[in-house]
Amino acid sequence: MFLVFLLADSDRNHLKGRAYMNKPRTLDELRENIRCEIQAVTPGVLADNFRNMQRLVQLCIKAQGEHFQHLL
Numbered sequence: 001m002f003l004v005f006l007l008a009d010s011d012r013n014h015l016k017g018r019a020y021m022n023k024p025r026t027l028d029e030l031r032e033n034i035r036c037e038i039q040a041v042t043p044g045v046l047a048d049n050f051r052n053m054q055r056l057v058q059l060c061i062k063a064q065g066e067h068f069q070h071l072l
Contacts (some may be wrong), residue, residue: 015041018033019034021033
């Protein structure tokens, strides 16, 4: 489940929407949907998210831990 926290907001929201798409009625059904959707995340999506995370970390370092949203 750690993978979900590594995804960008837009990808996380997409994953959440797909997990609820078939309207699971039980917690077990929801868990299974989440497992299936996580397994469907492609290596390309992961690579894009890791590159974005690296960029954000570099901006944070450049800003010396201060706010850096204005640099995005």
